[in-house]
Amino acid sequence: MAPEWPIGESKTYQQKLLIPGTNKRKLFGILEKPNLPPSAPSVTYKIFMFGKASSGKTWTMNRLSGQELPSQHIETAGIQCSNVYWPMKIGNRLILFRLEIWDAGDSSVKRYNHILPACREGVDAVLLCFSVIDRESWTELPRLLSSATQPADRAAKIAVATRYDQFSHREVTEAEMESFEAVHGVPILKLGGTGDDHSDELTHTAPILNFLCKRLWQRDQELLSVKQ
Amino acid sequence: MAASCTLVGLSATSGVPLFVRHTGHGKPPAYALIGSLNGIHVFGESHGVTLCTTRTHNANLIWKTYHDSIRLILIRGSETVGDSCDGSLLDLMFASLVLLLGLETLTSATNVERLKRDIRPCYVLLDELLSRAMGCEDHHGFSHLTGCAECLIPSEQHNLQNELEKFAEGADSTYGCVMMQGHVLCGTRNFWSLSHTELVLLPLLVASNTFTVARDLPIYLPNKSPNVPFRMLVIRLTGLISVVTLCGPTPTLTEMMRAASSFWAPSYQTLEALSSLLPCNISPSLLSHLDNAIIGLILVNYDHKKCVSCVHLSEESRSRCLSVNRKVAALRSVYRSVVGPLLQPPAMPPEDFPSRLHPDHVPLESYVSTDNYKVYILQSSPYHLLVLFPPALPIHIARQVSIRTLAVFTKGKVPKI
Numbered sequence: 001m002a003p004e005w006p007i008g009e010s011k012t013y014q015q016k017l018l019i020p021g022t023n024k025r026k027l028f029g030i031l032e033k034p035n036l037p038p039s040a041p042s043v044t045y046k047i048f049m050f051g052k053a054s055s056g057k058t059w060t061m062n063r064l065s066g067q068e069l070p071s072q073h074i075e076t077a078g079i080q081c082s083n084v085y086w087p088m089k090i091g092n093r094l095i096l097f098r099l100e101i102w103d104a105g106d107s108s109v110k111r112y113n114h115i116l117p118a119c120r121e122g123v124d125a126v127l128l129c130f131s132v133i134d135r136e137s138w139t140e141l142p143r144l145l146s147s148a149t150q151p152a153d154r155a156a157k158i159a160v161a162t163r164y165d166q167f168s169h170r171e172v173t174e175a176e177m178e179s180f181e182a183v184h185g186v187p188i189l190k191l192g193g194t195g196d197d198h199s200d201e202l203t204h205t206a207p208i209l210n211f212l213c214k215r216l217w218q219r220d221q222e223l224l225s226v227k228q
Numbered sequence: 229m230a231a232s233c234t235l236v237g238l239s240a241t242s243g244v245p246l247f248v249r250h251t252g253h254g255k256p257p258a259y260a261l262i263g264s265l266n267g268i269h270v271f272g273e274s275h276g277v278t279l280c281t282t283r284t285h286n287a288n289l290i291w292k293t294y295h296d297s298i299r300l301i302l303i304r305g306s307e308t309v310g311d312s313c314d315g316s317l318l319d320l321m322f323a324s325l326v327l328l329l330g331l332e333t334l335t336s337a338t339n340v341e342r343l344k345r346d347i348r349p350c351y352v353l354l355d356e357l358l359s360r361a362m363g364c365e366d367h368h369g370f371s372h373l374t375g376c377a378e379c380l381i382p383s384e385q386h387n388l389q390n391e392l393e394k395f396a397e398g399a400d401s402t403y404g405c406v407m408m409q410g411h412v413l414c415g416t417r418n419f420w421s422l423s424h425t426e427l428v429l430l431p432l433l434v435a436s437n438t439f440t441v442a443r444d445l446p447i448y449l450p451n452k453s454p455n456v457p458f459r460m461l462v463i464r465l466t467g468l469i470s471v472v473t474l475c476g477p478t479p480t481l482t483e484m485m486r487a488a489s490s491f492w493a494p495s496y497q498t499l500e501a502l503s504s505l506l507p508c509n510i511s512p513s514l515l516s517h518l519d520n521a522i523i524g525l526i527l528v529n530y531d532h533k534k535c536v537s538c539v540h541l542s543e544e545s546r547s548r549c550l551s552v553n554r555k556v557a558a559l560r561s562v563y564r565s566v567v568g569p570l571l572q573p574p575a576m577p578p579e580d581f582p583s584r585l586h587p588d589h590v591p592l593e594s595y596v597s598t599d600n601y602k603v604y605i606l607q608s609s610p611y612h613l614l615v616l617f618p619p620a621l622p623i624h625i626a627r628q629v630s631i632r633t634l635a636v637f638t639k640g641k642v643p644k645i
Contacts, residue, residue, distance in 0.1 A: 027439065082441055
């Protein structure tokens with residue numbers, strides 16, 4: 001059995017993700033990465049956002065990458081990818097996680113058959129999105145769960161409930177969500193607008209990214225121990 | 229006076245509204261109103277009359293039907309008079325629909341609900357074009373008026389060009405370009421063979437998404453290939469610079485991301501250094517040759533389908549009366565009123581053009597003088613140059629400065645557009 005290394009966040013290095021002098025996270029191009037010590041290894045995980053149209057996939061992707069959140073819903077065309085860098089401490093080592101998030105628009109997936117296979121190939125985790133103000137996206141969730149990945153991927157599955165702040169329009173109860181988590185063993189991340197306080201999005205998003213990275217790391221350990 | 233701009237799309241055969249996009253003051257028109265707008269058009273048709281434009285006391289409307297299947301109506305609620313540029317704008321908007329859907333899907337759709345859903349990804353482009361038409365802040369850009377790709381003039385062009393050609397070849401593509409914040413830095417030879425519409429819309433589509441690192445978008449080139457899609461692969465190399473290629477079924481997005489990281493890594497320093505070109509869009513060496521009196525300019529080369537603009541000149545000088553937004557508005561309004569009505573751009577389709585002012589004489593120069601600015605316009609085939617000056621500058625000086633400025637951009641060993 002692999003030893004359980006304590007895994008935690010690295011607040012000092014989180015500062016390296018920001019545009020100097022601001023609270024906003026930098027958008028790193030493909031040739032760039034955060035300025036961490038060269039000895040820190042980098043691990044990449046591919047994450048696929050899955051869910052019906054308007055379930056909050058692009059919103060979630062932007063929230064995770066710290067970019068501007070779309071104020072109105074405009075359907076995604078084709079595939080779009082974001083890189084989310086997140087430093088974590090595993091045991092004593094600093095490790096830079098790179099989450100490569102894939103998001104594809106619903107109508108593009110239906111029209112072009114190269115899109116879904118490209119998104120699913122080699123995926124490490126699937127974020128199944130549904131909106132708490134859209135009952136239909138919730139009832140679709142079990143079907144999404146089974147069709148999201150091939151069993152061979154052994155992808156980690158995490159559900160994301162979006163628009164969680166809009167409680168007056170909520171169409172899914174807390175009890176239903178709790179029972180789903182228990183029955184399927186799939187955790188539900190609850191995301192919603194953080195109100196007008198945009199000044200420190202990193203602090204608000206850190207717990208979610210910590211959770212995701214831990215989950216991905218645990219899955220890696222499980223797969224390694226199965227191989228042994 | 230509150231300005232607004234609305235685009236309504238209808239099915240020409242059934243009159244069913246497909247979408248409504250609205251920018252500016254007030255709410256978009258109600259369903260019932262849209263129905264009556266279509267009704268007026270149909271009434272005209274039944275009497276053998278094609279409705280083109282309408283003016284009410286507070287709005288301008290322009291109708292255009294494409295391929296007998298999609299009808300677009302542009303409603304301007306403001307004091308600006310519609311003109312031939314609005315007709316071209318509608319053409320651009322129809323082309324945006326073709327760009328993301330394909331002509332076949334757009335014109336022979338049987339299921340209206342499905343068509344409405346398929347059109348939704350186009351909203352990004354339509355909204356951008358509407359914002360430009362309305363003169364919204366931070367939606368600067370002249371490509372929708374000039375019909376040419378908005379470019380940058382870097383000081384050293386050759387190296388990047390060669391690298392791009394090699395990269396595109398490696399990706400099995402002949403159409404490729406490198407872009408920085410909505411402007412084209414360089415393009416492969418075949419890229420410049422694309423039509424005016426394609427060269428205006430592709431950069432807009434690339435610039436519409438600023439938060440991702442890679443994209444794979446199926447697109448249909450409205451003129452070159454309206455029914456067979458290409459995959460537009462956009463890879464963001466640095467925070468500001470992206471490389472775009474139009475590919476077939478290969479390479480996959482993952483392969484492209486890997487190929488781009490290894491190919492462009494050696495050029496990282498060069499690419500980073502290019503960010504100093506913003507916001508002026510012109511290399512410092514060229515800028516140093518420009519006269520201090522100039523506070524803004526647009527240079528268009530219709531043969532090469534390129535244009536370059538700069539509204540950040542002489543920021544520190546006495547002419548602080550005009551903000552960047554107002555400079556953009558001034559240049560746009562002068563362009564619309566002079567190029568077309570008076571000076572005819574040779575490369576734009578001539579069908580909709582009003583006849584020239586004097587059939588026997590070819591206008592070469594023009595100027596507009598207002599209490600806030602002066603603009604001098606030169607035509608010297610294939611160029612148009614518009615230069616913005618402070619209002620106090622005497623017009624004959626403006627003329628001399630403009631002629632010298634055109635020479636700076638077109639003569640000698642300078643990177644040209």
